[in-house]
Amino acid sequence: MARRHNLYLVANMPDHQPCPLTTSPSSSCPSDGRWQFNTNVVFRSDGQLVARYHKLNLYYEQEFDTPPQPEIITFDTPFAGRFGLLVCFDILFHEPTISLVERGVRQLIFPTAWMNALPLLDSVQFQRALSLGANVTLLAANLRFNQQRMTGSGIYTPFSATYHHARKGDLEEGRLLVARIPVLDPLWVGQSMATEEPSSSQATDSGHCHQGSCFQPPTPVSPSTPTFISYMQRDPYTFVLLNETEGKLNVCYGTFCCHLQYRQLPEGNSKELYALGAFAGTHKVNGSYVLQVCALVRCAGLETSSCGQEVEEAETKMDFLLEGKFGTRYVYPSVLASHMVLEQPEHLEKTADGRMTMKHSNMTGGLVTACLYGRMYHLDPKRP
Incomplete structure (x- = not known):
């Protein structure tokens, strides 16, 4: 197919590889003497x-083995320079x-079978967020499997997004996306390749860490405090409600705090509840990794217990400035509007001390989620 159409082709498939049989208890070689890997070719x-x-980071894939060593794989093209490879859960x-990005690779190819996880990790939402936050081009091809909520692919650059997100009732089996995009490979365009050094904000005091997390849990909420705890993607977020049509709010999870300035533009007679949430700690369900998150979300109902639940539609547009001071430079911004529509943040700013600001206005649809998703890679549990 590649030869017939004179193109470069990336495909995802299983791959059998022989491995050394040994009696060592630490050996990862299966008893039949071969590994089976989830593989991009x-x-x-x-x-x-x-x-x-x-693929290194498996997601309930009992049929596949984890490679004995992480692989950082790239390939070069004569038309756009260098590309890096990853698969699905690897993106988190x-x-x-990030090893690819830190080596100067600015163009990533991403086959995936991504189950949409609103309100923070919808497929196109996080694909776009990774492209913006890491300043890379991401070519994302998702499996179409409605029963498992697997939809949403795209071609993303730091400046543009061409994507498709199927919704309930759509009968088509898939869609081909084509876009002309700039080449970001610095070597290909004759520039020197630079690798950023870890920022000083990543330094931690291990004396304050406990079980893989260096953050304090939220303090108990007194009756006079307008905050509440609700679970979002199985993590206990501290929330505060947006009770006015405009204003300023702060919410903290331990010492990690988020700030919001907002003005709501409700449509018609719609009454929708919004909340600002903060979380800092180790996510331990469906994987284990450390987060700092500021998220403005539409609640599923009018009760506080519905805040953090999945929502696909909204009517309330909002002008806002969302800000947090993160202990990592890896913060992924997203604005998701009603019916799985992505909006390009109007302004993003990151300072040397870890402060990240996202400003947006003139929304084309109702706001579902505005999120600053910080990944504390340096605090993740160590691999066995």
Whole structure:
């Protein structure tokens, strides 16, 4: 196919690899003497196999093995320079995603079978957020599997987004996305490749850490405090309600705080509840990784217990400025509007001390989520 159409082709498939049988208890070699990996393969325009990447971060994939060593795999093209490879759940972890970025790779290819996880990790929402936050191009191809809520693919650059997100009732099996985008590979365009050094804000005092988390849990809420705890994607967020049509709010999870300035523009007679939430700690369900998150979300109902639940539609537009001071430089911004529509933040600013600000106005649809999703890779549990 690659040769016939004179193109580079990336495909995802299983790959069998022989491994050394040993009696060592620490050996990862299965009893039949072979590994089976979740694999990306790359064919260049003459049909030659030029790259193969084995997925590192498995997500309930009992049929696959974890490679014994992380792989950082790239391939070069004559038309756009260098590309890096990752698969699905890999996108949330330092290896291989951030290792590729830190090596100067600005163009990533991402086959995935992503189950939409509103309100923070819808497929196109986080694809766009990664592209913006890491300043990379991401070519994302998602499996279409409605029964498992797997929809949403796109071509993302720091400046643009071409995407498709199927919704309930859509009968089409898929859609081809085509876009002309700029080349970001610095070597290909004749610039020097630079690798950022870890920021000083990543330093931590291990004396304050406990079980993989260096954050204090939220303090008990007294009756006079207008905050409440509600679970969002199974993490206990501290929330505060937006009780006015405009104003300023702060909410903290321990010592990590989020700030919001907002003005609501409700449509018609709609009455929708919104809340500002903060979380800092180790997410321990469906994987284990450390987060700092500021999120403005539409609640599913008019009760505080509905804040953090999945919502796909909203009518209330909002002008806002969302801000947090993060202990990491890896913060991924997103604005998700009604019916899975992405909005490009009007202004993003990151300061040397870790402060991240996202400003947006003139929304085209009702606000579902505005999020600053910080990943504390350096605090993640160590691999066995």
